[in-house]
Amino acid sequence: MNEPLNNRAWLGVLPVLLIVAFSAVIPLMTVVNYSVQDIFDVNTRLFVGLDWYRETLRDPRFLDALLRQLTFSGIVLAIELPLGVLVARSIPRDGRWVGLILVLLAVPLLIPWNVVGTIWQLFARPDIGLLGQLVNELGVPFNYTASPAHAWVTLVMMDVWHWTSLVALLAFSGLTAIPSACYQAAVMDGANTWQVFRHVELPRLKAVLVIAVLLRLMDSFMIYTEPFVLTGGGPGNSTTFLSQYLTSMAVGQFDLGPAAAFSVLYFLVVLLLCWLFYTSVIANRGNEP
């Protein structure tokens, strides 16, 4: 390696360092700072070490919310990923309708999140909602404001409606990148539809599907607006996810210390999940000689 000719060249990196510092590092460190102090007012602070962390980790409401969050993310990923790939596979590769189909698919992604919540809040209402009323008239007593199970079904349906398009669009872009010769070769090998999917499409979709899983994992883990509008976390706490509990703690009760510890833990859990997923994929790739 050559020595840098001019050390002042490092100044060129400075703007980026400043932007990253102000946008990410400093706010994060502020939160870390709060999480180890008990703050009464601007001048009265008390260092409490890891007390807030211990308290948070022993808080049954935190643990319940975390469990709910993991369950929710698991369910929506398990539905949206296969469904998205299925949708992508059924889009024609070329033709005059492709553009229109893609635009229609993208529509749910363009709707503001609180509007999505409102749409489903109305759609699923048992008295006037198109869906809720229909289900009730079919003889199923459906009421998402009364039954936790119904609230969950509604939330999952809403998230699937909202986000499957993203997976579908990503998967479609991956599918269009597969050369037609790969399909032709499979046809000549007598491969059936499943084998074509399993051996031709899936291996070549791997990269975009990793991105899709990461995006959906992170996003669903931070879901806030839609359940807030739809169920307000209820009935009871049955749909209170991590971000909603955090907000009620920080904004509603001004428990800044515990909320900061909560935030750091929340961040670490997301980071851990993404790292686990990503390394497992990379490790798989590493096994290929």
Place this chain on the structure above:
Amino acid sequence: MVLANRVFDRKLRMAEIQLSGLTFRYPGAEDATLADLSLSVRRGEAHALLGSSGAGKSTLLNLLSGLLPAPAGSIFFDGGDVGDLEPWARKVTQVFQFPVLYEAMTVAENLAFPMRELPAAEQRRRAEDVAERLGIAVALKVRPAGLTLVQKQLVAIGKALMRPDVSLVLLDEPLTAAEPEHKWQLRQTLRALQADLGATMIYVTHDQTEALTFADRVSVLHEGRILQTGTPEALVATPDHEHVGYFVGSPGMNLLDGEIRSGRCLVNGAEIGHLQAADGPCRFGFRPEWATLTVESEEESATAGTLPVGVRATRTLGTVRGVPHGLVIAEPISGQGDIELVTRQDLDRIVAGPAALRIDPDRLLAFRDGWRIGMESVGSGS
């Protein structure tokens, strides 16, 4: 090379191919991509389809394999009509321009996939045998991602030969992706394997060198028609059509407007040879190797049987017995527009200026409406 326990001791029993009246037009296209095409490929023959891009080569391959349905004409394998059969049922395999493999499978699994109906032990034996012949035996347990492009294409070639009942192997410009220094070796490997197994292969290429060095017989495809099918020697010596003469050979055949009058071949009044054919205008063809230029000032100036030309330039290709050898580019002195003639000969004493062109009278060809006329050359002595 052939050991007693080889699986492929016995040659593959592959098909002979008969195409007739094959016509194909893409939806919305004005001209037919293939027009009334007929072709026969013998059992165990290495056959090359030579043509420039757009000639209909890929379409013909897809019709053969059954990826495209043929709207008109018949496709017979071993006398049986396969026109309505799916690719798998036709038992056709194909090697594509770039290596097409199942990325998530190992090489051994890739080779095994087309013969997945065989018992596992049989699959392994066949895969190992072919892998050894292709020099990829060490790679059997790896995934394609770990191989070089050439190795991957060798795997794809192996995969095309795995079906025990394979009837026809199609190769669609299989060396496109290979570096020039690997092409020769790959082609030799492929040719040896083809001869060894007695495989019926149709090799599509736009590269005449590939076609001529690979194939037993070559078909030249042009604008949806086959202009000529013949041995590489026949395509060089007696092209049936101007385009074949021009397309095969490097540089291609020289073409010169003239006429035949009572067996005499005339260009601008100069007689350049004799051919038995009906009188009338025609176009004469001769390869660069068949003609010699001598500079005017020398002994042969204006003698009978030569054509006066002007030398434009020379391109040295090497030496033969110490004499510089290469191409001479010249143009007829009168009336042929900007036609360039090329000869391949010794270059000593060739200088720019007037010269006399003498064409080997035994080899001179004549074409009318594109097609060769006067099949027997008068001076050929045969």
